[in-house]
Amino acid sequence: MAGECIFCKIAAGEVPAEKIYEDDSLIAFLDISPISPGHTLIIPKRHYSRLDECPEEVIGDLASKLGLIAGAVAQAGDYAGYNIFCNTGRAAGQVVDHVHFHIVGRHPGDKVFDRWPSGRYEEGRMEEMAGKIRKTLSGP
Numbered sequence: 001m002a003g004e005c006i007f008c009k010i011a012a013g014e015v016p017a018e019k020i021y022e023d024d025s026l027i028a029f030l031d032i033s034p035i036s037p038g039h040t041l042i043i044p045k046r047h048y049s050r051l052d053e054c055p056e057e058v059i060g061d062l063a064s065k066l067g068l069i070a071g072a073v074a075q076a077g078d079y080a081g082y083n084i085f086c087n088t089g090r091a092a093g094q095v096v097d098h099v100h101f102h103i104v105g106r107h108p109g110d111k112v113f114d115r116w117p118s119g120r121y122e123e124g125r126m127e128e129m130a131g132k133i134r135k136t137l138s139g140p
């Protein structure tokens with residue numbers, strides 16, 4: 001619900017936020033519960049719950065500023081690197097149902113994302129998954 005959405009209220013200036021960037025279509029501000037100092041959220045000003053519900057031009061606007069803003073966060077925090085991610089759905093840790101990208105500055109050995117449970121496909125499973133995804137995308 002856009003009317004109750006905290007990020008819509010931030011975008012409208014009705015709720016204060018530590019803004020670091022704003023243009024016609026998006027706003028970037030610091031997360032109040034940072035993983036690391038400078039942890040930034042970039043949101044479209046219009047309300048969309050999920051990334052896959054966002055029009056391409058909105059995603060394009062957001063994506064076009066990720067590098068610029070991430071570079072500034074990295075420089076401000078003297079970070080050696082950063083992660084950019086978009087949690088979508090409760091299963092993925094999305095808490096606010098308004099599309100947002102996180103930018104998190106990283107230092108070597110900070111153990112922020114220590115767990116990366118990569119695995120291996122069983123025989124034929126990778127091709128099966130690729131086929132399903134291609135079908136949805138109407139790809140090759």
Ligand SMILES: [Zn+2]
Pocket residue numbers: 001002005006007008009046047048097098
């Ligand atoms: Zn919203």
